[in-house]
Amino acid sequence: MFVPRGTLPRIMFEKEYDVIVVGAGHAGSEAAAAAANMGSSTLLITMNLQNIGQMSCNPAMGGIAKGQIVREIDALGGYSGIISDKTAIQFKMLNKSKGPAMWSPRVQSDRMRFSEEWRLMLEQTKNLYFYQEMVAGIMVEGDRIVGVKTSLGLEIKGKTVVLTNGTFLNGLIHIGEKQFGGGRAGEKAATGITKDLVDLGFDSGRMKTGTPPRVDGRSLDFSKMVVQPGDEHPEKFSYSDSTKPLTQQRDCHMSYTSPLVHEMLKEGFDRSPMFNGAIQSIGPRYCPSIEDKINRFADKDRHQLFVEPEGWNTVEYYINGFSTSLPEEVQFKALKQVEGFENVKFFRPGYAIEYDYFPPTQLKHTLETKLVSGLFFAGQINGTTGYEEAASQGLMAGINAHLKVKEQDPFILQRNEAYIGVLIDDLITKGTEEPYRMFTSRAEYRTLLRQDNADFRLTPRSHAIGLASDERLKKMEEKKESAQKFVNFFKETSVQPEEINPILESNNSASVKQSDKMFKVFSRPEIGMDDMRKLSAVEEFIQVNNIDHEVLTQAEIQVKYAGYIEKEKNNADKLNRLEGIKIPVNFDYSRLKSLSFEAKEKLSAIQPATVSQASRISGVSPNDISVLLVYMGR
Template sequence: MSLSSTVYDVIVVGGGHAGSEAAASAANMGAKTLLITMNLQNIAQMSCNPAMGGIAKGQILREIDALGGYSAIVTDKTAIQFKMLNKSKGPAMWSPRAQSDRMMFAETWRNMLEQTDNLDFYQDSVNGLLFEGDKIVGVKTSLGLNISARTVVVTAGTFLNGLIHIGEKTFGGGRAGEKSSTGITEDLVAKGFDSGRMKTGTPPRVDGRSLDFSKMTEQPGDEHPEKFSYLPSTKRLTKQRSCYLSYTNKEVHELLREGFERSPMFNGRIQSTGPRYCPSIEDKIDRFASKEQHQIFVEPEGWNTVEIYVNGFSTSLPDDVQDKAIRLIPGFENVKFFRYGYAIEYDYFPPTQLKHSLETKLIENLFFAGQINGTTGYEEAAAQGLMAGVNAALKVQEKEAFILKRSEAYIGVLIDDLITKGTEEPYRMFTSRAEYRTLLRQDNADIRLTPLSNAIGLASDERLERVNTKISTTQALIEFLSKLSVTKEEINPILASKNLALVNQSMKLIKIAARPQLEFNDYKDIPKLSEFLALHKIDKEIIEQVEIHLKYSGYIQKEKNNADKLNRLENVPIPSSFDYKKVKSLSYEAIEKLSKIKPVTISQASRISGVSPSDISVLLVYMGR
């Protein structure tokens, strides 16, 4: 059957991290899906750094896995180093991060997608969208094909009218070595969409054989590395590659400043907004003029390549300036470039034009995911892709949209922030954006999300069975600790070794275990407990759950109570046709913002910038609440 005569349930435009997860989730939901991308060899390409996870991003990756996505599995299969960040802080801040083999990452993604039922592939460029009134019905490609679809998910990344800058040189491109995409922006603007421009950048890639690592500080992975996926099919690393740390200096900064007048950031050629939290080296020097040095993370791109990613040296300065300045960094004196750093400008669409399902408000059955929504980062893109793919499939099946609350997932926070607040700079997830981060830990993403995903047909029964076993085993160990009495002869030597107050009588172990200075390993060899652990085959994952419960149950319960209060407002809907101008007591700014964003609940309305608590009270009174 030819492409032009097939009607797909879902067409995904773009094969990056958002597109790959969108295609996988839609197909696994039973939708007949087509993934169209410019180059099938570059599916899920790591355009920037060869790493997944990190602060808040690691939590998102665990959530993607818990929902039944592929990103965590691919990361585990291609990791070359693993670190659990922020381990010295509370569990709400623990964030897993892995360095990946960049070439293996893309290859593994493609292999997994090719083994996914209901998923077809086509290599071409989409240069237009097909509409019937206010409904999308397909796409048109550069080869002149019109391909029909019930829903379309656009995940165009940095390709929409992409423009690459290296110093005074400018040329079209979606990323290095690949052309930009034209036509989609123009079709959407003609339909009434607002669009804008954003920028991002990437550092040089260099030859590791030309670096002197003895002048740098080695950054090894964790001694006992963990992994991302909750499934047993992926394994923990048994060997790892080290990263390295170096620093810029005054001489580097002075030389870079000499090139500022030739930098597109400073001479006015780039006027769009870049990522505040991942600035270019010239931006860092300009904004933090008093700092005499900045960190440079030297990251290998894989097991069997000498290519190195120079993290921290993102730049669009002229190639000759890059060449001279980087040689002044310790260890880079004889560096050889694989390619120079560059900046890229691209079109995006302010995400307040979307529903929480990531379907556009203007055009029915059209979904956006990834950098087209103004975000930055693989993990943020992949999360949106998964949710857009799920909701496109559910729309075809005439089922309710799948929407995660802020109290249920970082993914819920991410999407709600975009839809409700919008963004004028590339949006990046941080733990500080979540009100309920003690609830939204990386260790319990499966408990939070797998039952929800299984109910809509995405997460497998195998996943749900593992979650139920985890929950029941955790509860069994907690109950055992609450019943087990330990004598003072058993526990006092342990307390004394920690310089803690001794007990003068037998006590329930759960009371002693709650002491913040004690860890499970300190008392796990108490005979009766040791026997229980062996009998029930209690693993590290269960012990971690129990420890968190013992030490943080008060904080967790407090957050649950706060979330419950907020969720009551989630149950107060606002009709889509509601006319805010009729409510005279609302402020002018509230009327303007509410009319534009059209929140679907009172809770969402309360999070819109410019809508005050008094405005919410007025709405509640007006609605009889």
């Protein structure tokens, strides 16, 4: 049968997809899952279907602030938390010695199983289709996206497009003085998209990231290293019942560099792309290469190295803390001087990679571009670094692409609602000139944005847009009700001096002379839940009401940090009043004569949606905000 030229793409693909997602890393996978689960016909295009959800760098999810983001993704109905639980080989709750706002879950992952589980879950997602090829450009009509072009010349139509290209846009890999194109070790770079975007008027830039060598665990002497076990009672990321906490775990280990290691590494500095000018772009400040650490912290004679297994059964290990782009023989020679690495065998050397990104001030809060309607950016294309940051952006872009197609209101998280809201607001309001990484210190409402209450904060919002299931919402409501009931018990129940004083005295806390409410006693910093459980009435309440670990933790935090939580809620309410004052689209700031010149320039470039967002722009003063408020009738 004769098929006329140009009809093949229409046979291979749907006439027009609701959402096309380009790239299947953490951002692309979450974007595709969200859009498809909400009911959009979604096409996920990637250069290699075998590498869906690939962990390009360290085999771990979560960590400081990042663990909160994974919990938020899970509460919103994303997949990252479930997949992290299913493929975890070790769990740790970091910062337990600090307040609960700082507690951050982290898992060591099985790299191969992580990618496999992502693919299996996506393949079981309704409305989601796959295609393996490089996207070489985008198709735009007027100011609206209409599809993508592939390297084979196919044109695929889409109502919206989400670009999640990671480090692949014109990626360039550096090892010493050697350079070669690539988006990741063993994979080619993606070309064409940057040119199309720049031709449309987008600003672009270059960023850098790096990765350490991978080594053969059979060649290491772990007896010379410090053992880093997981938690004795491991928890999990997902709030759903589809995963269970680990019952067995793999140890990680820790070793250190030394002055001798540093001297050997310095021998290659003249051939380091970091120092000889081959790399011009900026790398992540908070995850520097080993050569950068030696150079910046010359007073330190050693640095920690975390020796992390890549999975349950593999012998491959990741050397966290030894990210480098030095010549491979310099890497090898220096690493052999580290205790436990005397006989090390390399699987592959470390390398640095440069890639294109697009300053995120060119985006709306939905992650849709301001220049092209229906075009969304998520992940490292926006200047971020980290799986968790990428995945959260992908989720939000996928949600908003679907809502755009259905002509529904956008889904935006505020800074007091989620770390995801802080992340996106920081990006589009302040921009970034170096790879952006999330920290708890970036969130002014971190007491509200804890890892333990992400489901309380976000599951109702996700359920309202049809992403979180009825089952998820019901489970959250039962947990919330149980926690509140327990807190009320402490508020309403008194304890006698003869019952509580022995417990207080054993914790060096002042005794009481008369009966008092348990809530007041429990609020003391020296007293914990284990202490309160020594009271028969408390233990009886726990047993009768079948209160689990999550509810115990939640109730304790609500009692002990009630004052801090209330204060932050009040501050958040003040912020929300400014969030409610909208600024008209394409507002002409030159009309406001009292605005400073810098404010006019910054506000015109970023076009904030609200007065609150305007107040967070660098260079916009409180006086400028007052001028805006007067104009807006406030």
